[in-house]
Amino acid sequence: MPETSPPVSMDFIRTIIAEDLKNNKNEGRVVTRFPPEPNGYLHIGHAKSICLNFGIALEHEGGTCHLRFDDTNPTKEETEYVESIMSDVRWLGFDWGEHLYYASDYFDQLYEYSVQLIKKDKAYVCDLNADEIREYRGTLTTPGKESPFRTRSVAENLDLFQRMRAGEFENGSRVLRAKIDMASPNLNMRDPVLYRILHMPHHRTGNKWCIYPMYDFTHCLSDSIEGITHSLCTLEFEDHRPLYDWVLDELDVDCHPQQIEFARLNLSYTVMSKRKLLELVAGGYVTGWDDPRMPTLSGLRRRGYTTEAIRDFCDRIGIAKRDSTVDLALLEYCIREDLNKRAPRVMAVLRPLRVVIDNYPEDRSEELDAVNNPEDSSMGTRKIPFSRVLYIEQDDFMEDPPKKFYRLAPGREVRLRYAYFIKCMDVVKDKETGQVIELHCTYDPDTRGGDAPDGRKVKATLHWVSADHAVEAEVRLYDHLFKTPDPDAGKEGMDFKTHLNPKSLEIISSAKLEPGLQGATPGSRYQFERLGYFCVDLKDSTKNRLVFNRTATLRDTWVKIAKSQG
């Protein structure tokens, strides 16, 4: 039976592109681009853009998506970022083929274009300093004033600009400006700066240049040079579109891409601005760009997220123009759904409570069969050892259980998963603290494997690990980095860092794992039954010292019940 693909409702951008294709607007070509500035690490918001741009290219016969580094500001950009960005895009599963570009590769062409503009008397060298330019720009409600240098002759502009390039002038002493309209209601059109002097080596062009083009001049021309058909960007560039179009119109290039803006991604309990993420890294609030609590792709990867989950998430959130904040719960849903299907189940006890099975022989141990993944029988089964002394989760025992607590309690019988029914006979407490430190139970040999021949039922099934066979590991329990849904929302002057969740990381230094986990490979993912999804840390886990990161908890109905009971 051939599967019919579900009706995909098109977002407004895909609708525009389909319309353009129908009208043969770009001779049937679809060329998009993902244009990051290499000044930081990619985050889940970039993934939205990457999935959009590469996704659209993939949906069309012959469609391509370019990866272009928008590297026009050497004061902020570094090769380290270039590399991380490339590996993140690749990790997401996208391929730019031979279409890897750098805006800095166009510096010569861009220079020629600006000379053209000067020759058309559409650009001039301005000697006003930054403060003066701001002053002359006017305000939102009042028009700007024309610069006294606006009327310089073409010849003088050409000479001055050439000397700017030659390095005759200091940083900030002169700029090249477009000659548009100082009274425009759109501030971007009030003679925007096209080039500034920056005596600073560039990560790719070295010391070749001491003048660097601005975004507005570079971006549209880079798009044009590459033959981009649809230039997709975020909402804040909407005001720049008239300038994007002005530059391309004045220069009469043969390719004039269409800029289309969409809303950037916001996620609850998360900050997304590069500035804020950098602040978290620089201030030591997290361990780095790839801290598993960070919304960066490297952080999510280390946390255990899969590319499939992230791409599914990007498909689900859609594309629109209104500002919105997606619920973090949706991202968590996506990773759970993916991992539910593929992660092998294992048993691990995070906070061990010792259980002695009094009627189980001292020196005996046996191997029991356990299913690796109930969602996928092809993943097979494994053996797990059982013996007289076990660990169960501290949370799975209560001396004085409230209503609806189905787990172990004095006199109560529960099932140990894939093993036996056990009954709690005695509770040993620390004399000083009163804390429960050990349980004495009996087991029913007839329930081997987990089923009672007499058909009696048990309300709970607990995970467990044999004490003698257990492997120890460090387990890092991650939670939301911020305790409020909108950490950005603070009043004026309020620091977003005050919303940091002090409990975003809890380290369990010696969890007990079933022995099969010995030597687990970094990056591999498991479901710890009844607890959540965990992955072996890519950086800190070693052969002798396993380190697991919690990717996500399982949905937990019991905590809800417990909470509602107070």
Added chain:
RNA sequence: UGGGGGAUAGUAUAGUGGCAAUACGACGGGUUCUGGCCCCGUUAUCCAAGGUUCGAAUCCUUGUCCCCCAGCCA
């Protein structure tokens, strides 16, 4: 008091003149050797007010609210 955008359930996204749809969340129930997964049910008259129309989320009018713009950042 300028310009550019945007308002559909708790959240996100469809619907663009004909029964407001889907997903997540929440709540209730079923099932269960994971209190997981899975299954079932509940959860909005579409920013407001007028108007056009047999019929409006959709078209018109007038408002209201929210976001972005005064970098030699992108």
